[in-house]
Amino acid sequence: MFRAFIATASLAALVACGQPVSPAENPGAAEPADPAAGTTSQVLNIYSARHYDSDKAMYAKFEEETGIKVNVRESGAPELLETMKAEGADSPADVIIVSDAGALYQFQREGFTQPIRSDALEAAIPEQLREKDGHWFGLAKRARVIVYDPQLLPLEEVDTYADLAEDRLRGELCVRSSTNIYNLSLLGEIIGRLGSDAAETWAKGVASNFARPPEGGDTAQIEAVAAGQCAAAIVNHYYWVRLATGTTEERLTAAKTLVSFPDQDAGGTHINVTGAAVSSTSRSPDLAVKFIEFLTTPDGQALLTSETKEYPIVASAPVPEGLELLANFKQSDFPLSELGAHQAEAQAIFDRAGWN
Ligand code: FE
Numbered sequence: 131m132f133r134a135f136i137a138t139a140s141l142a143a144l145v146a147c148g149q150p151v152s153p154a155e156n157p158g159a160a161e162p163a164d165p166a167a168g169t170t171s172q173v174l175n176i177y178s179a180r181h182y183d184s185d186k187a188m189y190a191k192f193e194e195e196t197g198i199k200v201n202v203r204e205s206g207a208p209e210l211l212e213t214m215k216a217e218g219a220d221s222p223a224d225v226i227i228v229s230d231a232g233a234l235y236q237f238q239r240e241g242f243t244q245p246i247r248s249d250a251l252e253a254a255i256p257e258q259l260r261e262k263d264g265h266w267f268g269l270a271k272r273a274r275v276i277v278y279d280p281q282l283l284p285l286e287e288v289d290t291y292a293d294l295a296e297d298r299l300r301g302e303l304c305v306r307s308s309t310n311i312y313n314l315s316l317l318g319e320i321i322g323r324l325g326s327d328a329a330e331t332w333a334k335g336v337a338s339n340f341a342r343p344p345e346g347g348d349t350a351q352i353e354a355v356a357a358g359q360c361a362a363a364i365v366n367h368y369y370w371v372r373l374a375t376g377t378t379e380e381r382l383t384a385a386k387t388l389v390s391f392p393d394q395d396a397g398g399t400h401i402n403v404t405g406a407a408v409s410s411t412s413r414s415p416d417l418a419v420k421f422i423e424f425l426t427t428p429d430g431q432a433l434l435t436s437e438t439k440e441y442p443i444v445a446s447a448p449v450p451e452g453l454e455l456l457a458n459f460k461q462s463d464f465p466l467s468e469l470g471a472h473q474a475e476a477q478a479i480f481d482r483a484g485w486n
Contacts, residue, residue, distance in 0.1 A: 322472055356384075
């Protein structure tokens with residue numbers, strides 16, 4: 131069980147989130163690592179579905195270290211994919227950054243990624259978290275957890291994903307829409323592990339337990355639990371951590387709930403990644419790889435995760451403020467590159483289950 135109280139987290143510590151890490155941690159930072167750095171012709175175009183202030187510091191740090199100029203286009207992953215479809219082979223994108231292996235798969239499926247071999251990336255990133263041919267690389271982890279109201283439910287009733295489909299939770303669950311990639315990937319793993327029939331039975335059971343039709347994002351589900359609209363919800367862990375380290379009001383919301391990591395006595399909790407791919411249209415794939423490699427350095431990892439509250443994938447990277455609250459859990463070892471193969475079926479199952 132993971133306690134929700136962090137009301138004493140200091141403002142100073144929170145303000146530190148998103149700041150560049152100390153140059154002392156990277157003595158070479160002041161000098162361009164690339165012999166060609168400083169030439170104005172080196173430009174990297176990044177299409178990112180992220181939208182965090184800390185990412186600006188991340189790009190600045192990379193520019194400072196390499197002399198490579200970074201241009202960023204930020205938009206939702208579906209919008210970025212549509213943009214690239216419209217641009218076609220002329221797309222200026224060099225690097226694509228999106229969250230969830232299911233979203234990375236969609237770019238791969240449309241032919242917008244290219245296979246990359248990088249000893250540094252293969253050494254830094256566990257096989258489970260990257261595409262087998264190098265079409266994309268997971269860079270930060272997230273866990274799909276259950277947030278619940280301990281006044282209404284004991285942990286034993288929400289400590290497996292299977293619990294969520296039990297009759298005893300009738301009218302007690304809040305979830306977001308099945309069109310969201312997070313739920314598609316969770317169901318993709320359940321299909322991969324248990325098979326289609328069991329996955330459909332589960333989805334129908336969960337849908338019959340809804341307290342309300344799916345609405346809102348993950349944060350809205352936590353707020354609904356805290357407000358008593360439902361007893362439990364499925365969310366990504368970092369939304370809870372952000373509330374638990376947020377404003378006074380947000381901390382009070384988090385403190386009314388607890389986090390359960392499902393399936394600790396079985397296959398482990400579903401995890402996913404924020405990841406990056408080299409665009410198939412890139413004319414500077416070497417620079418693109420250099421940037422993705424930078425994101426696996428301790429500095430890059432810190433800047434990638436400090437504000438999002440995702441888990442760094444590199445052990446030497448600093449742990450984001452507040453993440454120690456949810457530090458230890460057994461994670462599923464399901465290969466993330468297999469999620470894409472189940473995505474269409476997952477959507478069909480959700481549709482049949484009435485999980486819209
Ligand atoms: Fe998210």
